[in-house]
Ligand SMILES: Nc1ncnc2c1ncn2[C@@H]1O[C@H](COP(=O)(O)OP(=O)(O)O)[C@@H](O)[C@H]1O
């Protein structure tokens with residue numbers, strides 16, 4: 017196939033915020049730029065999915081990554097999570113290369129990516145969120161037990177804690193993974209279609225949690241088909257597919273200082 | 286044929302030091318294989334274990350030809366194969382690379398070719414291919430114990446990291462867990478397990494010792510630690526039975542161990558309390574279920590009068 021067939025998508029998320037270069041790089045609480053995508057290009061082999069994506073996301077943001085199936089939402093999240101190597105550019109978290117900040121990044125995978133028959137309990141899964149905090153080789157302390165109990169409570173799955181993870185319904189499994197993210201006490205939370213196939217109650221619970229996370233200064237990035245009201249967006253479009261001007265308009269009307277533009281060239285096949 | 290009491294059949298051989306060595310050797314191997322096999326079964330990397338088993342064959346053959354300890358030959362070949370596999374898969378998930386299973390089976394062919402040029406007896410060949418725990422030397426047992434303890438120690442130390450990497454490798458990597466390094470370590474531990482197991486059941490049957498007890502345990506256990514413990518226990522039981530049967534009847538102990546393990550697997554597949562197909566099938570017809578209180582209730586609301594609710598006249 018011709019090389020330009022794989023022409024990449026371009027996503028820009030300008031911040032419109034004056035540069036603030038005076039903050040000490042190591043002070044996470046004061047650091048303004050929580051997550052920076054700097055000219056990021058992602059490819060599977062020779063197949064370029066996204067290229068030259070720039071975004072500078074400050075603290076206290078809920079960013080929806082919106083786009084059709086196959087437009088690269090999961091790919092972008094996986095690139096940030098370090099699951100797909102970058103073909104170009106860099107991702108920084110609080111000014112550091114994100115690879116050094118993994119412990120501060122939680123990732124909630126798409127449902128299809130998990131082996132649900134695996135013999136672990138819901139509590140085991142949530143406890144996994146504590147490992148990076150505690151140190152990989154340390155035993156769990158009473159602290160960790162309490163944090164896990166809190167996270168289970170927060171998502172109302174405490175009564176399911178000792179069930180095998182596969183015994184839960186889809187929405188309950190989603191809650192378990194989000195509880196793991198809570199237990200990790202991260203600054204950046206990446207969720208791949210967290211709202212897919214869940215009931216209204218779970219949906220509202222997750223939405224409320226996004227609000228709490230935002231209020232606590234964290235950054236939430238979710239691949240989704242339904243944009244969170246008042247949140248920022250990164251719109252991905254497969255090359256050759258109709259644009260979603262309404263998204264851009266919607267954002268413009270909101271007058272938010274963060275908005276996403278996207279000249280799209282995602283690959284169409 | 287011996288004619289003796291059951292107790293006698295169990296205790297008399299214990300005065301034979303070769304027999305005792307076989308018991309120790311097989312038990313250690315079964316415990317280690319049960320634990321490593323649990324991870325192999327859960328990750329679906331059985332093909333890697335099989336490939337490793339095949340690739341130690343030329344090492345064993347060469348060790349035999351130059352008169353060295355077979356276990357040492359297997360050790361060198363197994364670790365070399367694991368290293369080459371690691372290099373070949375350095376930039377991707379080990380389990381994604383099924384081609385490895387094919388490539389390393391070719392090592393077996395290499396062993397066959399070397400053999401065809403030598404004057405090995407069929408008895409020796411049988412021992413290599415199908416195992417003979419009753420011929421284990423003291424050195425073999427010491428090596429098996431040393432390697433076995435090292436493998437178990439490594440797994441125990443890194444237990445929850447192995448669990449996390451196996452359950453949700455993406456989530457684990459996103460948190461910063463070095464999943465690739467753990468994959469490679471598991472590969473090396475598998476190689477070591479194959480090396481110590483080959484003496485007990487032979488090169489061809491090693492994979493069965495790794496996978497069958499773990500697959501059986503999976504039908505019973507919903508947690509990892511019980512699964513590993515049960516796999517080890519099942520392996521030890523089959524191992525001991527095989528050694529006794531081999532001792533008393535002269536049939537191949539290695540082959541017997543594998544057959545007993547496999548029989549246990551099929552019996553469990555049918556009768557395991559929760560996941561056995563027969564038991565699950567019978568439970569479905571249990572009338573007591575009709576009287577039990579359900580967790581959910583169904584209310585039928587119909588918009589169209591043409592459609593009747595079930596059981597409505
Ligand atoms: N592991 C992979 N190897 C090759 N191509 C991939 C892989 N994963 C995804 N793709 C391709 O990348 C594109 C974007 O996929 P993805 O990010 O999963 O889309 P989305 O999550 O928006 O539905 C699709 O065309 C898909 O076929």
Ligand SMILES: [Mg+2]
Nearest residue numbers: 089090126239
């Ligand atoms: Mg996706």
